[in-house]
Amino acid sequence: MQIELRDVDKQFGSDGRATVAVSRANLSIERGSFVSLCGPSGCGKSTLLSMVLGIQLPTRGEIRIEGNRVVGPSQKIGTVFQDASLMPWRTVIANILYPIELRGLPKKKSRERAFELLALTGLTKFADHYPSELSGGMRQRVAICRALVGDPDILLMDEPFSALDALTRDEISVELQNIWSKHNKTVLFVTHSIREAVFLSDRVVVMGLSPGRIVEEFAIDLDRPRSLDIETHPKFSALIHEIRESISRGRTPANLAAAG
Numbered sequence: 506m507q508i509e510l511r512d513v514d515k516q517f518g519s520d521g522r523a524t525v526a527v528s529r530a531n532l533s534i535e536r537g538s539f540v541s542l543c544g545p546s547g548c549g550k551s552t553l554l555s556m557v558l559g560i561q562l563p564t565r566g567e568i569r570i571e572g573n574r575v576v577g578p579s580q581k582i583g584t585v586f587q588d589a590s591l592m593p594w595r596t597v598i599a600n601i602l603y604p605i606e607l608r609g610l611p612k613k614k615s616r617e618r619a620f621e622l623l624a625l626t627g628l629t630k631f632a633d634h635y636p637s638e639l640s641g642g643m644r645q646r647v648a649i650c651r652a653l654v655g656d657p658d659i660l661l662m663d664e665p666f667s668a669l670d671a672l673t674r675d676e677i678s679v680e681l682q683n684i685w686s687k688h689n690k691t692v693l694f695v696t697h698s699i700r701e702a703v704f705l706s707d708r709v710v711v712m713g714l715s716p717g718r719i720v721e722e723f724a725i726d727l728d729r730p731r732s733l734d735i736e737t738h739p740k741f742s743a744l745i746h747e748i749r750e751s752i753s754r755g756r757t758p759a760n761l762a763a764a765g
């Protein structure tokens with residue numbers, strides 16, 4: 506098991522003003538698998554991700570990566586968030602190489618790797634362009650290259666495609682699948698799109714507002730590699746339906762559900 510959460514709680518604030526963001530989370534993610542987190546706004550998805558990243562620590566329970574307890578930020582993890590947050594004064598290639606510079610790693614090899622990633626995401630021609638000259642989808646691709654350039658074992662992605670139009674989103678999902686299968690990373694992916702989660706994942710984990718609990722997990726046993734045609738498969742629509750129902754049940758806090 507590469508990532509393991511055991512009885513993880515995260516509470517912000519204390520006593521009267523406390524928010525329970527994550528409660529009793531147990532989750533095992535195998536090396537090389539692609540797992541998505543879905544659930545209503547505020548159910549603790551980003552908080553869970555930031556604890557795996559080590560920038561937040563659980564208030565109870567523990568998180569282990571390859572058996573080692575997470576006690577702070579790790580450089581073995583790449584991240585892509587909703588906003589690509591590229592540095593406008595740096596070119597595409599300079600943005601991608603920024604984490605390498607920060608860590609003082611050898612530049613030549615990383616540069617080669619950066620160009621491989623640019624080729625994989627169809628951005629070779631844009632290496633010397635500035636972020637302002639790119640579309641939103643291209644910027645997200647650059648952010649993915651930047652996350653992968655240091656060859657991290659784990660990729661954490663928090664709604665990375667939510668700002669993109671539907672077609673670009675589909676296209677970039679297919680690319681992400683290709684990158685994932687080629688580089689064999691462990692991916693934990695947060696999305697509000699059930700379609701996207703089913704398309705990409707080996708497993709979809711549903712969180713609910715009861716509060717911040719993992720309510721259900723779904724194995725996505727669709728063949729790979731997957732093309733967008735897979736959406737016409739009856740199993741695909743059945744999974745979407747089941748997951749949607751599960752999220753909708755998880756939207757009701759447990760105390761209200763118990764009250765009727």
Ligand SMILES: Nc1ncnc2c1ncn2[C@@H]1O[C@H](COP(=O)(O)OP(=O)(O)OP(=O)(O)O)[C@@H](O)[C@H]1O
Binds near residue numbers: 525526545547548551
């Ligand atoms: N730094 C913080 N301080 C206090 N409360 C926080 C903090 N971060 C998150 N929370 C609270 O924890 C809960 C879970 O937030 P989180 O951002 O993890 O939800 P989410 O599932 O990612 O939601 P969304 O889908 O809207 O991104 C919310 O009630 C939020 O207000």
Ligand SMILES: [Mg+2]
Binds near residue numbers: 551
């Ligand atoms: Mg969030």
